[in-house]
Amino acid sequence: MIDYQQFIKDCEAVRQQSPLVHNITNYVAMNTAANVLLSAGASPLMSFCPEEMDEIVAISSALVINIGCLDLHEIEGMRKAAAAAQRLGKPWVLDPVGAGASSIRTNTAMELIKNYKPSVIRGNASEIMCLAGLTIQSRGVDTSESSTNAVEAAKSLAKATGAVVSVSGAIDYITDGERVESIANGSPLMGRITTMGCCASALTGAFIAASDSVFSGALSCMAMMGIAGDIAATKAEGTGTFQPHFFDALYNFNPTEAAKTIRQ
């Protein structure tokens, strides 16, 4: 069971500390991820320039690496940023977008995990199952698997890597290899809107920067995303109107009221 007081504390910590979150993310998600961070009270920075990675990581509170639109030049920036985060003891999140869809995606995710030890690995069921060594049938960047089928893979990946693993889906699962927590909030509309997963990864960066616990931060983040999705879904008429209402819900988020609506 989620600790409601911790959830409230984590949400308030993001707004009070307004952590600077450095994102190396794909071009589809750059604008939406920045707006999710700003709406939730954090401060975003987007950069993949290898030449400034050391300086940018040094002034940031957390790093988020999302391999959604990778190429060799960006991978170089990812390596430099992840190395700097590890060296400086900054928490960082890996979103292995499309792992399983191509060798370069799978290999890049594997390499970053092995060499630079992310604090959190946040992906969909297919991606997490792929990284846990299971053979999957790829649907590109969308998942072909239910998140519930990925729970054992997530536990195994967490144990093998030391990372908290956060799997999104109709039900979200967060595990450190021992504990498994779930969040059942959120709307099916979120699966028909691009970059919702990337936004969850970006916001996870803000939460692990602000929370006193990586596991709790990763969990509180998915609860906030899901509850904001619930609120937006009641006001939306489709995938288009959902989006402005979703940002509004993050901006107007009341953690105490929200805690009462958590579904696990």
Added chain:
Amino acid sequence: MIDYQQFIKDCEAVRQQSPLVHNITNYVAMNTAANVLLSAGASPLMSFCPEEMDEIVAISSALVINIGCLDLHEIEGMRKAAAAAQRLGKPWVLDPVGAGASSIRTNTAMELIKNYKPSVIRGNASEIMCLAGLTIQSRGVDTSESSTNAVEAAKSLAKATGAVVSVSGAIDYITDGERVESIANGSPLMGRITTMGCCASALTGAFIAASDSVFSGALSCMAMMGIAGDIAATKAEGTGTFQPHFFDALYNFNPTEAAKTIRQ
């Protein structure tokens, strides 16, 4: 005249098959094109990394190449993807954004057409007239010409290349060199919102993947775009509110009701 039953069938096929559409598109359009595909029922993937082109094309049902923000590195990815599509017999769409505005745009579009034979060429009047060999006065990526003036150029380009040519404008024209069909749906607001043409190209990819006919798929796509535009325009107060209503209209699209509102 459009075949209403075929239009309904094509729209339903996109939703039922949910084709994976691989897009090499510009950075302005990445988010909106992905959301148009998701709202209409398809599944988007955005990648231009040369190293994964073979694998990504192999798992996709269609490819869309949009030269809106090209550079030499991206052109390399475009060539690899188009070659893979041709080799694997996957249908693909070329959007020659800004052809005529610079030599590299015109030459890249010409080279991709000549070497890799797109299934559909989808652009605005200026772009189509440029590719048909006419001298145009470029307004950058916006057209300086009415689509009606481009019909003969479109027919000639279709005959010369074997592609279906789809010209967007106040009236959209779709031709295979012999047949010419038109769609008069849509709102003038669409010309004041960025990437509407790029989104039409992305959605054309989904339709030619799902339809049993490239010509019919290209035509049905422009009808869906125009009708969704009509619906959004009745709810919008300007260019900003138009956009969420447009995605909603795609998401809530009822092909049978929509067929009754087609204007040619």
Added chain:
Amino acid sequence: MIDYQQFIKDCEAVRQQSPLVHNITNYVAMNTAANVLLSAGASPLMSFCPEEMDEIVAISSALVINIGCLDLHEIEGMRKAAAAAQRLGKPWVLDPVGAGASSIRTNTAMELIKNYKPSVIRGNASEIMCLAGLTIQSRGVDTSESSTNAVEAAKSLAKATGAVVSVSGAIDYITDGERVESIANGSPLMGRITTMGCCASALTGAFIAASDSVFSGALSCMAMMGIAGDIAATKAEGTGTFQPHFFDALYNFNPTEAAKTIRQ
């Protein structure tokens, strides 16, 4: 005091001339900046491909360079575009995003100013103070300083460079080193939405292309941005719904009515 007739004239000139504005901007801002330009009546073009810079600058009425997501390849495009603008006598705007956050950002901004003499430098307080040679504590791409504290730095930067300097914040300041004008319109929500500053820079490009005065164009632009923000804020429920209303406010902008609401 702002000249109301000049403000009205500038806004109408943008709509009547619909200047083609060439943007080398970051991936976060590409879509929003293009939509701001289209909604206000201008025509956007986004390109950073070094090979087409000469041709694109030649057909454009103004250039905007924004260093938000720079890398060495993009810097090459920026240099070529700025050199072409200078050679062809086209007005151009520099937005030194994140100057002070890393050496490559500060150095690139400094080099572009020194070698290619922008018509307008438009940034937030931290960026302008950094370029004026003051030591700042960087918060990444967000400002850690009030714009009011940057007025003297802005005047000094304007005198040193010959550029009009436009500093955004709760109050915007525009100076040519002698004159200082302020705009107090706008909503605090604009500080919690990504790329509002980048959009102001893009629109400044349209205004200095259309106005008969660089100083007046830069000033009228910030008044239009602020007033559109005022209008959107009355309709918005948060950061999400603000955005569509903001684009609508630009699209439906009535310069004569707007002039009555300017706050200085």
